[in-house]
Amino acid sequence: MLLNFSDNLDNYKLMRQAIIPRPIGWIVTEDENTNIAPFSYFMALTSTPPTMIVSIGQKSNGEPKDTLANIRKTKKCTICIPKESQLEKMHFSAKELAHSISEAETFDIELNKKIENFPDMVHGAPVAFFCELKQELDIEGSLHKPIIVEIRHMYIDDTCFTNKEKLYFEFDPIARIGGDYSFLGTKIPAPKMH
Numbered sequence: 001m002l003l004n005f006s007d008n009l010d011n012y013k014l015m016r017q018a019i020i021p022r023p024i025g026w027i028v029t030e031d032e033n034t035n036i037a038p039f040s041y042f043m044a045l046t047s048t049p050p051t052m053i054v055s056i057g058q059k060s061n062g063e064p065k066d067t068l069a070n071i072r073k074t075k076k077c078t079i080c081i082p083k084e085s086q087l088e089k090m091h092f093s094a095k096e097l098a099h100s101i102s103e104a105e106t107f108d109i110e111l112n113k114k115i116e117n118f119p120d121m122v123h124g125a126p127v128a129f130f131c132e133l134k135q136e137l138d139i140e141g142s143l144h145k146p147i148i149v150e151i152r153h154m155y156i157d158d159t160c161f162t163n164k165e166k167l168y169f170e171f172d173p174i175a176r177i178g179g180d181y182s183f184l185g186t187k188i189p190a191p192k193m194h
Ligand SMILES: Cc1cc2nc3c(=O)[nH]c(=O)nc-3n(C[C@H](O)[C@H](O)[C@H](O)COP(=O)(O)O)c2cc1C
Pocket: 024, 035, 036, 037, 038, 039, 040, 041, 042, 055, 056, 057, 058, 059, 064, 065, 066, 067, 068, 090, 091, 093, 094, 095, 096, 097, 176
């Protein structure tokens, strides 16, 4: 089957089943309260400077999602990488709530302050990136706003290190596959190049 994207296709349905696994950025932002939401149109972009990209859509009423509204306002976000045991809370935190209602309180998600002047991180997340907004992109014809953030600090939980001196670490990430999830349990060493 060969599909033509100029036909009226369900792009999201097709792309999300094929572009897998997608990492999940569990993003904490702040306004009057703390907002938490997961995003899987999320990826590393450049290592120097250390940047990542997240594509954020609109709420059902057409307003920007709270994550985007908060990042535009404060220029900061903390992007946590959830582990297997956090799947349920991460998933529930995607529920569309009013701006004034915090997912942290609604879904009992414990937070930790690691760095002043950045949003809290989700307690228990193995990895978190403390980021500043670098650039917002405007994709012609899209209601999604991709934003580029620059990593200023990174947290790695001490229990994840296999060699702390050399900064080698591992954890049990969750990936998005279509509308479901996968644990990425099996590690396959990269074949040696000759
Ligand atoms: C695993 C997962 C990944 C998601 N990825 C995205 C995404 O990349 N972009 C997006 O706009 N919404 C995504 N969503 C939906 C948002 O999490 C959802 O709209 C949420 O209510 C946004 O919250 P906010 O208004 O507090 O920012 C995802 C949901 C889940 C469960």
